[in-house]
Amino acid sequence: MDARFTRMDHHDGISRYGASLMAAVAPYAQVTMLIHDERQLALLPDLPWVKINSPLSPLELFVSRHVNKLGADLVFCPMQTMGSWGRKYPLVLTLHDLIYYEHPAPPGFLPAPVRVLWRLYHKAYWPQRMLLNRANVVATISNTTLSLMRQHKLTKRPVRIIGNAPQGERTPRDPGVTPEKTLTYMGSFMPYKNVETLIRGMAELPDFTLNLLSRITPERRAELAALVPAGASVVFHNGVTDAEYDELLLRTTALVTLSKAEGYGLPLVEAMALGTPVVVADTAIFREVGGKAAQYVPADSAHDFAVAVRSLADPAEWAACSSASVAQAATFSWDSSAQELLAIAQELSPPR
Structure with missing residues (x-):
């Protein structure tokens, strides 16, 4: 599972999504995390890991050379940008939303050259289609995004929902106690x-x-x-x-x-x-x-x-x-998301 989008000091949405899904899948399957900086481990579950290039590096074009050696039954990426040239494994790429087509300003943490490419990328839908169609299956996190993907015909691949959820066991507050203003x-x-x-x-x-x-x-x-x-x-x-x-x-x-x-x-x-x-x-x-x-x-x-x-x-x-x-x-759970990803893995993994 591609953990290279994990932040190093505090989670953002993508970082938390990936880390939570890895933790949820781990009880059911052998999970190896792909990282690019050991500082990411502070925000990741305690699982086996392999260090490879940053997803923002030009080497990303050839990342499959490294991943092929791991003999993975399935590779899951919580984004849609993972390199795939020459891959020998089933690949699931994720599209979270289409926000930046309507609101094209890129996140400020991205390097300046990447921000320029970001704006160009979101001026048309065909680059998104090219990225998504490289996968065997495309994941998304909501029915709302799924509907938009179908509306804009973003991929010919099957699309499955692997949703977000709250973190861990959480004890609700007493509804009889008056909240502060x-x-x-x-x-x-x-x-x-x-x-x-x-x-x-x-x-x-x-x-x-x-x-x-x-x-x-x-x-x-x-x-x-x-x-x-x-x-x-x-x-x-x-x-x-x-x-x-x-x-x-x-x-x-x-x-x-x-x-x-x-x-x-x-x-x-x-x-x-x-x-x-x-x-x-x-x-x-x-x-x-x-x-x-x-x-x-x-x-x-x-x-x-x-x-x-x-x-x-x-x-x-x-x-x-x-x-x-x-x-x-309570209608959302990481275990349900993990089970959906495991079902995809079973469908795509070659027989042994």
Whole structure:
């Protein structure tokens, strides 16, 4: 399993997805992780590993030369970019979402030349088709993305859902305990995440504090801080540990996000698993993940966002949303995702 997209200090969405899936598959199969830097091991399960080139290296074109020697029955990559020239093994590539066709600004951590290629790549769908059609099977993480893939005819290969899920066993909070008047946002600060509307909505929530948890550049922080309404309380944490994140979720009134595009929305299911209600943008993917448990508002309406938060000030409403959230989160599990990948492996592996 390709672990080279694992971060070295803290997980992002792709990093956490890959690490969690590897841990879930390991009890059922012999898993070898492909890494490119030993610092990645700090965020990965304790499994056998092999060090090869970075996925951003020009050597990626020839990565199959290394992988062929491992005699793998199946190689799974949590992205769609893994080199495949000359491979002698079944390959599963993953497409999480189509966000960057609508919102083409690339992640800031990518090197400048890669960011240029990123923008060019997302100007048309044919490069995506070329990448995906190299696989035996394409994985994705939601029915929403699957529908978009079919709409744009992105691959001729079978597409299977290997979904996201909450982390480990999580003990939900007591729905009878009144939450503190805080709101929690976990996610990046890229423009499509629409954090601006959350901040504007705090003008109508002067008795609440909005916690923005993720790391942020000084420049982006200055941009957002300038939008904070007079009298509003907004706290920039600039990164939190997993333990701090859970501790905040167990106290807060709601996890909030008005993101206009997501492949899944992992913070939603993480919060709901702990019994924390969610107030989110009314999008197809959030409807899929949040079900009947979430509070949905128009993405650009700061007023409707504030009204939804206010509704949770009613103890009975909050308790009902908390219980519904736990039930909805339970419909997602890493074990189910592991079983789907194992079924693919059985279908593609050559008979012994």
